Amino acid sequence: MTILTIKTTPYGDQKPGTSGLRKRVTVYQQPNYVENYIQAIFDSLEGFEGQTLVIGGDGRFYNDVAIQKAIRIAAANGFGKVLVGQGGLLSTPAASHVIRHYKAFGGLVLSASHNPGGPEGDFGIKYNISNGGPAPEKITDAVYARTKVIDSYKSIDAGDIDLNTIGTQTVGGMVVEVIDPVADYAALMETLFDFPAIKAMFASGFRMTFDAMSAVTGPYAHKILEEILGAPKGTVINGTPSPSFNDGHPDPNLVYCKDMHDLLMTPEGPDFGAASDGDGDRNLIIGKNRFVTPSDSLALLAANAHLAPGYKAGIAGIARSMPTSAAADRVAEKLGIEMHETPTGWKFFGNLLDAGRVTICGEESAGTGSSHVREKDGLWAVLLWLNIIAVRKQSVDQIVREHWATYGRNYYTRHDYEEVDAAIANKLVDDLRAELPKLAGRNLGDDLQVAYADDFTYHDPVDGSTSAKQGIRIGFTDGSRIVVRLSGTGTVGATLRLYLERYEAADGRHDLETQSALDSLIGVADELTGIKQRTGRQEPSVIT
Numbered sequence: 249m250t251i252l253t254i255k256t257t258p259y260g261d262q263k264p265g266t267s268g269l270r271k272r273v274t275v276y277q278q279p280n281y282v283e284n285y286i287q288a289i290f291d292s293l294e295g296f297e298g299q300t301l302v303i304g305g306d307g308r309f310y311n312d313v314a315i316q317k318a319i320r321i322a323a324a325n326g327f328g329k330v331l332v333g334q335g336g337l338l339s340t341p342a343a344s345h346v347i348r349h350y351k352a353f354g355g356l357v358l359s360a361s362h363n364p365g366g367p368e369g370d371f372g373i374k375y376n377i378s379n380g381g382p383a384p385e386k387i388t389d390a391v392y393a394r395t396k397v398i399d400s401y402k403s404i405d406a407g408d409i410d411l412n413t414i415g416t417q418t419v420g421g422m423v424v425e426v427i428d429p430v431a432d433y434a435a436l437m438e439t440l441f442d443f444p445a446i447k448a449m450f451a452s453g454f455r456m457t458f459d460a461m462s463a464v465t466g467p468y469a470h471k472i473l474e475e476i477l478g479a480p481k482g483t484v485i486n487g488t489p490s491p492s493f494n495d496g497h498p499d500p501n502l503v504y505c506k507d508m509h510d511l512l513m514t515p516e517g518p519d520f521g522a523a524s525d526g527d528g529d530r531n532l533i534i535g536k537n538r539f540v541t542p543s544d545s546l547a548l549l550a551a552n553a554h555l556a557p558g559y560k561a562g563i564a565g566i567a568r569s570m571p572t573s574a575a576a577d578r579v580a581e582k583l584g585i586e587m588h589e590t591p592t593g594w595k596f597f598g599n600l601l602d603a604g605r606v607t608i609c610g611e612e613s614a615g616t617g618s619s620h621v622r623e624k625d626g627l628w629a630v631l632l633w634l635n636i637i638a639v640r641k642q643s644v645d646q647i648v649r650e651h652w653a654t655y656g657r658n659y660y661t662r663h664d665y666e667e668v669d670a671a672i673a674n675k676l677v678d679d680l681r682a683e684l685p686k687l688a689g690r691n692l693g694d695d696l697q698v699a700y701a702d703d704f705t706y707h708d709p710v711d712g713s714t715s716a717k718q719g720i721r722i723g724f725t726d727g728s729r730i731v732v733r734l735s736g737t738g739t740v741g742a743t744l745r746l747y748l749e750r751y752e753a754a755d756g757r758h759d760l761e762t763q764s765a766l767d768s769l770i771g772v773a774d775e776l777t778g779i780k781q782r783t784g785r786q787e788p789s790v791i792t
């Protein structure tokens with residue numbers, strides 16, 4: 249085998265965001281763009297010679313091209329083995345499990361998650377470490393620094409690997425094993441959940457719809473829900489992965505899953521509806537006549553996790569990202585377990601999970617997961633919901649209402665302003681930050697008094713690291729909260745996110761429409777930030 253050292257020049261824009269490097273496909277198609285980034289990752293790691301690397305992606309356009317390049321670069325850099333999902337597929341949580349299960353050194357997860365795919369869509373590369381989770385900032389910072397000075401990459405003179413046949417091949421002295429992307433993951437799920445109870449529920453006529461959004465979870469959902477658990481054929485819709493997600497937007501929210509939501513609100517609709525995103529780590533949960541917000545879902549799953557065999561001994565603690573509602577905090581308080589508030593990004597949960605301080609984690613951005621892997625996990629959340637419904641023998645709506653009656657309800661919404669001019673968005677955040685010291689104690693709107701106003705800084709209790717400027721929080725004396733931050737996953741301009749939350753006590757009113765319940769807070773947020781006037785937008789692009 250000849251190892252080739254190929255000269256290259258750096259790109260200035262390879263700074264990993266909230267979750268890896270996400271860019272337009274056309275950006276990735278520039279000469280050596282993939283090669284530079286992968287070599288920069290390997291240059292930032294030590295001790296991988298002879299070790300195993302996992303590679304898999306969500307099957308989006310350019311997945312196959314990037315995987316072949318990654319395999320050649322891995323061989324030239326001295327990895328001993330690559331494990332790759334058949335067809336280049338591995339959902340993000342399955343990739344995390346495969347890394348852990350086979351004790352790999354790390355993995356490359358190729359995905360732009362819920363962003364659209366196809367030649368005009370987005371692509372992404374993320375490096376995960378040996379615990380199966382996204383690389384921490386220490387590594388992503390080093391990768392970025394390396395991309396700015398890289399002048400060569402290593403590859404080998406070899407053709408493409410056959411990714412469609414399960415089995416072992418050799419390329420340039422390195423073993424490449426093509427594995428079934430579903431089998432190990434399905435086996436793991438079976439250890440966590442009460443499959444007989446869920447199976448019995450389907451057998452007794454329980455109906456659900458799972459929308460795989462023409463993305464990676466299709467094969468996983470067909471196998472687990474229909475084949476193993478016996479849900480009727482047709483339960484899984486859009487179950488064949490497509491490189492362009494069938495020209496859809498694989499984001500499981502109420503905009504892109506509106507049809508399913510509307511169906512669940514009718515008497516003829518199924519009992520339960522769920523969806524997952526491009527790479528299978530996000531989830532959407534809708535019961536008959538009841539949409540469950542991701543923040544509530546986290547709280548509910550944590551409160552009921554003991555009903556699933558994998559969590560019957562109880563959970564050690566809960567972690568949520570800062571903008572996620574405080575609903576889960578009330579569950580932790582009642583259970584007497586640890587509660588942690590981290591910056592946005594699943595990578596911040598890794599240390600807490602590894603240290604055994606938390607078992608369940610979640611984010612407002614439709615992500616929930618547990619210590620079984622180190623990524624959020626869409627199907628896991630769906631299966632835990634099914635397990636809870638099967639054991640409690642109640643509808644989603646009843647379960648949610650009982651939860652609010654016990655803990656109170658955190659009304660919650662997120663308003664996204666997408667593709668805003670980056671300069672305008674940055675100035676808005678900078679100006680708001682400058683105002684923060686003057687806000688404490690001030691009265692805003694009709695009846696809100698500011699309790700605190702700061703820019704969130706996280707101190708990791710496990711490794712002592714500090715992450716500053718993680719989002720502006722304005723908290724009020726009644727427990728309401730406004731959070732403003734810029735997304736780290738968009739690929740065009742800036743996405744401004746406004747998160748709003750108001751707490752209504754256990755004996756309060758729980759049946760208000762969410763936007764009206766938050767009306768006065770929405771007004772105060774606009775007054776404070778000037779979003780509408782500065783961006784020229786009268787409405788958010790997406791409300792979740």
Ligand code: G16
Binds near residue numbers: 360594
């Ligand atoms: C990623 C991260 C999540 C984060 C989400 C939104 O999810 O893994 O932790 O909450 O992005 O991030 P932002 O608000 O910065 O856009 P995914 O599903 O896109 O990988």
